[in-house]
Amino acid sequence: MQLGSLRQIILFSFFLALLPLMILLWQTQQSLQHVVQLYATQARQAVDLTRDIELLQRRSRDLERLVRQYNIIKNAQLQGLISQQLQQVLQSLNNLCDQAPQQTLCEQLKDTLARLDENSDENTLSLYFAGLSQQLNEFETLAAEQLDASLASQQLQVSDMQSRLTWQTLALVLTTVLMVWGGSQLILGPVQQLRNLINAIGTRDKALPLRRFEHPYELAQLDTRLRWLAFRLQELESVRHAMLRHASHELKTPLASLSEGCALLADEVVGELSTSQREVVGLLNDSVRRMQNLVEELLDYNRLLQDAESRPVQLAIAPFLDEVLTSHRLTAAQQHQQIDYQIEAQNWLVDKNLLTRVMDNLLNNAVAYGLQDSTIVLRIWNDENHQMLQVTNACQSTQSLDPKRLLEPFERGGQERNDGRRGSGLGLSIVADCVRMMGGKLDIVAAGSGEFSVLVSIPMHRERV
Structure with missing residues (x-):
């Protein structure tokens, strides 16, 4: 069977996942029906057995009463009733023997009933009916024990059925999980390949991964x-x-x-x-x-x-900062500016080339637009999960500056440079792009008091896509 479209795969996977559950439902229904029939049969047998035993006991008492009456009256009509009652007792006994086959006791009862002599004296009849009553009580006890044994056997069957149903349920659930996993792989496999393809496009790989699926x-x-x-x-x-x-x-x-x-x-x-x-x-x-x-x-x-693409490496901050500041101190001195720095971190995991571009452009802007006879403050520290860099300089009034527009290419901000040249407007745009490549964030704070500050935050552990 060839599954082509995404809808067909989803529907087929859904059907496969439902199939074990449908089988489980059918098996549960069959087991429940069997248990119901089992208990219904047991209840019916118990009721029939109890009713037949009571009927046998009652007919035995009626037989004893007729025999004792005949022993006193000696009436031929009573003798006929005794014969009829004896047949009824034998019929009840045969029914009970069919339900609860206690053959030895049944034969003893039949022999005892066959030895009935209504013409015997009172003492003989008393002994006879006492023995008959004892045999009937034994028969009732054995029938009850057989009923209890049958009930225990049925309970054992139900327990075995429950255990078997539990294992079947576990097996079918595992089968369902495997089918769901297999169906999901029909979709997740191509999706993972698409993700790899997108990653290859994003990283500008010249050799794209081969496609290994058609559906x-x-x-x-x-x-x-x-x-x-x-x-x-x-x-x-x-x-x-x-x-x-x-x-x-x-x-x-x-x-x-x-x-x-x-x-x-x-x-x-x-x-x-x-x-x-x-x-x-x-x-x-x-x-x-x-x-x-x-x-x-x-x-x-x-x-x-x-x-x-960012290529982060372990970078020692102090020697790196000395290397960067070497090329900016002379330019700052020409504008009568001083560069102070505060280092509160020893090492950074960062792309050295991108960080160099960031600091060069920020320091160039600070020297070019900062007030003469002022101090440029550079601060580096770690803040929980981020590596922080801040460059602050004093400048002219910043009320007319729009921080968002300053990050756009060729945006100059309208302020004059100290060297009289006209800037290209690419400095902060390059900084923003470099920070973005390192997965960081750039914020510009232009205070009304004439202080201009750029805050850069770079995550310590950035996942490479």
Whole structure:
């Protein structure tokens, strides 16, 4: 049987799971019906046996009364009644012997009844009926014992049936669990393969895992669409890389020519320049340098997005921070700024390259936009399950700053840099992307008092997807 669609697999699995339960229900019903019939038969036999014993006792007493009356009156009519009553006693005895076959005692009772002589004297009759009564009592006792034994046997059968039903129930429940597990694997297997495929697409693996299933059709179609999507993403990525390569080449070449031309003009190689001409050449030279810096930052931003996987390693914080601050202390000193730091953690599990980009961009922003003759405070610590980094600097009034917009690419915030250059607006955007790649979170606090603070939190144990 070939199961194609997801609906067919679910319905078939549901039927397989119900099948053992239906068998269990049928077996339980059969066992219950058997127990009911067993107890009904036992109750009917007990009632019949009790009624027949009482009837035998009553007919025996009636026989004794007729015999004693005949012994006194000697009436022929009574003799006929004695014969009829004796036949009734024998009939009741035969019925009881059929229900409770105590053959030895039955034969003794029949022999005793056959030896009945209504013409015997009073003492002989008294002894006869005393013996008959004793035999009847023994017969009743044996019948009751046989009834108890039959009841005990039936209880044992019910107990065995209950034990057997318990084991059958356990076996059928285990069978149901196995069938449910098997049916779920028909779906979970392809789903797991789809998950591996999605992970491969997310990590940009060039070799996607092979598809090892054709059913259900819906999941197979989803696998096909995901592979098509991966192919399209690779095409778009190739187009983007090619465009950036060509764009960088097409931009760098004329910019280099413009820069060289501005340098020649500034050096007055082609002739002496007037004051206004020197100003124009200076503006052109500044614009060319700004354009070159922007192109370099765009290419750097593209390389960052291309390497979109975090590779955490154990990193000693103190030597790493000294290495990072070495390249920023001179720039800060030119703005009469001081960098203070507080280290409250010894080691971090983090991607070193991404953390370097984060700290470089945060310190560059703090130096470029911080007030002169101020202090930049850098703090590193651990907070339960997170690794925390905070960079705070004094700046101009921050009431007009929108923290959310500052994280967008090419958003400059409207404030002037200390070096007079125009920023690209990519610094905080790069920081946000780096923090996101490490599974962390970035918060910007722009206080109205003129204090600007960036808080970065990176989880200590991030699951790699």
